[in-house]
Amino acid sequence: xxxxxxxxxxxxxxxxxxxxxxxxxxxxxxxxxxxxxxxxxxxxxxxxxxxxxxxxxxxxxxxxxxxxxxxxxxxxxxxxxxxxxxxxxxxxxxxxxxxxxxxxxxxxxxxxxxxxxxxxxxxxxxxxxxxxxxxxxxxxxxxxxxxxxxxxxxxxxxxxxxxxxxxxxxxxxxxxxxxxxxxxxxxxxxxxxxxxxxxxxxxxxxxxxxxxxxxxxxxxxxxxxxxxxxxxxxxxxxxxxxxxxxxxxxxxxxxxxxxxxxxxxxxxxxxxxxxxxxxxxxxxxxxxxxxxxxxxxxxxxxxxxxxxxxxxxxxxxxxxx
Amino acid sequence: xxxxxxxxxxxxxxxxxxxxxxxxxxxxxxxxxxxxxxxxxxxxxxxxxxxxxxxxxxxxxxxxxxxxxxxxxxxxxxxxxxxxxxxxxxxxxxxxxxxxxxxxxxxxxxxxxxxxxxxxxxxxxxxxxxxxxxxxxxxxxxxxxxxxxxxxxxxxxxxxxxxxxxxxxxxxxxxxxxxxxxxxxxxxxxxxxxxxxxxxxxxxxxxxxxxxxxxxxxxxxxxxxxxxxxxxxxxxxxxxxxxxxxxxxxxxxxxxxxxxxxxxxxxxxxxxxxxxxxxxxxxxxxxxxx
Numbered sequence: 001x002x003x004x005x006x007x008x009x010x011x012x013x014x015x016x017x018x019x020x021x022x023x024x025x026x027x028x029x030x031x032x033x034x035x036x037x038x039x040x041x042x043x044x045x046x047x048x049x050x051x052x053x054x055x056x057x058x059x060x061x062x063x064x065x066x067x068x069x070x071x072x073x074x075x076x077x078x079x080x081x082x083x084x085x086x087x088x089x090x091x092x093x094x095x096x097x098x099x100x101x102x103x104x105x106x107x108x109x110x111x112x113x114x115x116x117x118x119x120x121x122x123x124x125x126x127x128x129x130x131x132x133x134x135x136x137x138x139x140x141x142x143x144x145x146x147x148x149x150x151x152x153x154x155x156x157x158x159x160x161x162x163x164x165x166x167x168x169x170x171x172x173x174x175x176x177x178x179x180x181x182x183x184x185x186x187x188x189x190x191x192x193x194x195x196x197x198x199x200x201x202x203x204x205x206x207x208x209x210x211x212x213x214x215x216x217x218x219x220x221x222x223x224x225x226x227x228x229x230x231x232x233x234x235x236x237x238x239x240x241x242x243x244x245x246x247x248x249x250x251x252x253x254x255x256x257x258x259x260x261x262x263x264x265x266x267x268x269x270x271x272x273x274x275x276x277x278x279x280x281x282x283x284x285x286x287x288x289x290x291x292x293x294x295x296x297x298x299x300x301x302x303x304x305x306x307x308x309x310x311x312x313x314x315x316x317x318x319x320x321x
Numbered sequence: 322x323x324x325x326x327x328x329x330x331x332x333x334x335x336x337x338x339x340x341x342x343x344x345x346x347x348x349x350x351x352x353x354x355x356x357x358x359x360x361x362x363x364x365x366x367x368x369x370x371x372x373x374x375x376x377x378x379x380x381x382x383x384x385x386x387x388x389x390x391x392x393x394x395x396x397x398x399x400x401x402x403x404x405x406x407x408x409x410x411x412x413x414x415x416x417x418x419x420x421x422x423x424x425x426x427x428x429x430x431x432x433x434x435x436x437x438x439x440x441x442x443x444x445x446x447x448x449x450x451x452x453x454x455x456x457x458x459x460x461x462x463x464x465x466x467x468x469x470x471x472x473x474x475x476x477x478x479x480x481x482x483x484x485x486x487x488x489x490x491x492x493x494x495x496x497x498x499x500x501x502x503x504x505x506x507x508x509x510x511x512x513x514x515x516x517x518x519x520x521x522x523x524x525x526x527x528x529x530x531x532x533x534x535x536x537x538x539x540x541x542x543x544x545x546x547x548x549x550x551x552x553x554x555x556x557x558x559x560x561x562x563x564x565x566x567x568x569x570x571x572x573x574x575x576x577x578x579x580x581x582x583x584x585x586x587x588x589x590x591x592x593x594x595x596x597x598x599x600x601x602x603x604x605x606x607x608x609x610x611x
Contacts, residue, residue, distance in 0.1 A: 117586070239421065292407075
């Protein structure tokens, strides 16, 4: 039954450009995929390792700028630039992990915000490199051998592979010894440490993998919109990721993806009905309501209601601890 | 040298309002253990109340600032009673998420009400600067500094000389014991949040006329308030006062001697460095209020 459901879902995703040919819908699907990668990335740190990063837009932006600059100024092709974007974001994740993960809770959050703030100011002020607030137009579309991935269906498959890769990495990590160490640290750090879990090692690892995935998302974004500006560092992106993870269900594999699809499609659907400010206002209220009424998120709630008794879904727990 | 004095004076004016922001946040953060990301929104609120009071209702300058304080306190109280009180026993992350939600909602609400265009708040003081030797300073800035110092002094009196202040200090030191001694924790929390929000609102009303009022002005204010709290240590009133003044001066010097584009980076760098090198704050012997 579950295997059938998964097969159908996979088939639907792979054939999506065939039955959803409208470029606008494909655009929404691509953006949902990019945000899916970002939400998976944040979930690794927030949902499994239990550390809230509010500087995730920094890793996203670093990925986007690295990829854009290397293809524009050094004329690299897309694939090595993508690899470099992932590597540089991972390096930034390592740095933040090394420096900040001895701090916990609010202090960790503040360091991540400050880091994102500094990076954002650098992107505005280092005009020779980044072209300042004007941004970098004309980022080239990627190629795959002789084919250009310029068209929306082609780009959809690229993003879908990115999501699949990120999902596979998360799944492999979470179900391994490493993932169990993450959860142990989240649930009870002194206890985990007392049985020999190396706190710094595992938290830095979580930060590096998470940042690398955000870098992947950034690169995919840069080559899709073909334009990068300091707006990639906007706090709105971080908030969107947080809402996607919390609403979908932190500490679950499917949750962030469900959240990403929901919160990409919903604003688009509401676009005609309400202006952007109203939507952001609704986002804020929604975040408050979620904490009050659906603290574990959509996916754990569904799992709990289907299994007939309110057991907690594996790896999930009431509000963020 | 002349430049240096000028920067110091400008930094002092900024620093006074940063201290107000910092005192409010350090009380909320230290006493209630709430990471109040909406703090800067109360600052924005204060600036818009001042704008509405002076430009639309024709209030006088001082009355408008008083109005900002009252509105800030009322909304802070409402926020505590409706949102934070039910979550008092939840983890710090839960309340943090709620405050992030409040932040986004308030900011976009302000954007909807006032529009995205920055508003200039009129004030009755002459624009020609007073020149004293090498230093030129606008009369408005002197008034702002004087009012900020007055508000800081009142906060000191409130914390150290009143019964409420004693209850707040007791709650900070040990909430359970304070409750056993008959301190109403609910009332102390509501009062603390209202008081902290009122101070943030006052800071906005004071600095609004110096600069401009716009919906996203609270983002930087929040981060500056956090820098001040981290610099001064959690729940440390002296630390927040000195930290605020130091941050104001450091920003002016940074903008003057390094690059004005990186003015706001000073606060971020302070947060990172202090948290990494001296997490309890520069002035903390131990974490306590007062």
